[in-house]
Amino acid sequence: MHTDNSKPYNITTPITEHKVLEAAADILACKYIRDDAFTSSEATKEFLRFKLGKYEREVFAVMLLDSQHKLIDYTELFFGTIDAAAVYPREVVKLVLNENAAAVIFAHNHPSGINEPSIADKNITKRLQEALALIDVRVLDHIIIGDGTYSFAENGLI
Template identity: 55%
Template sequence: MNMELMVRDAQGRYLVATAEQILEAARQVIDWKVPRGTLLTSTSLARDYLRTKLGGYEREVFAAAFLTSEHRLIEYVEMFRGTINAATVYPREVVKTALQLNAAAVIFAHNHPSGDLKPSGADRELTKTLKQSLALVDILVLDHIIVAGDRTMSFADSGIL
């Protein structure tokens, strides 16, 4: 049995959905499933959420889930977009956004379109820099999760953070 997902275009016609349209719909569904105010105290929930948000991108995207002191989601922000193997991240902009959102904690995430889960030296150094920068304004970095397709790697669970 061959099933195809259909989408409606601007004229009301139904067409076969592209992979990108399906991934965008999945991102919208995860936003409904994990709305603002959701507790992100579970590593598995955070991993599932971030895998759905970042897993299908063909270019590297660096994102942050800004949280309250009780670890409730304030906002998910895709902060920086890059190339197939790198994204430039500006710590000043991360701190500025965290302060604007009145965040008490943050979980960082970025994808590796290559499919390799291993954090690079640059990933480790960036996480250290962000953690130090945010500590100056009393914002806790809870984790940094790498997403590679349908797999994830947690800095916190791996003892890197």
């Protein structure tokens, strides 16, 4: 999460769409860190749309949450191609332990715009859930960002 307030935007340089979306995501993150965290699925999806909607290749991200589901950190962990990203459970577990997270929300984008999870999406989610269960970390959701959003939790897959 970008929170460096020491460098204001230079108004003589054009602001890119990417910078506008990053700023919007930062505003949302600050709002929900102060309030009741990411307990609202709509707020979570909105945050993730700003973060992941801009990419033209698949990006797999992890929202690391404390026991009250407040955001500890948002990390874009794996970067792939236009239609796939390799995800390694070992790296996810290392990140979760390093940040002392109690829960996580996974997210990735589908540059094709299709929101439905693939078989690979379902399989990696199950593997990640199993790996994190061994260290008592809850997987709250896995959200896919395409032309809309798809929540594994809302569709009974988590």
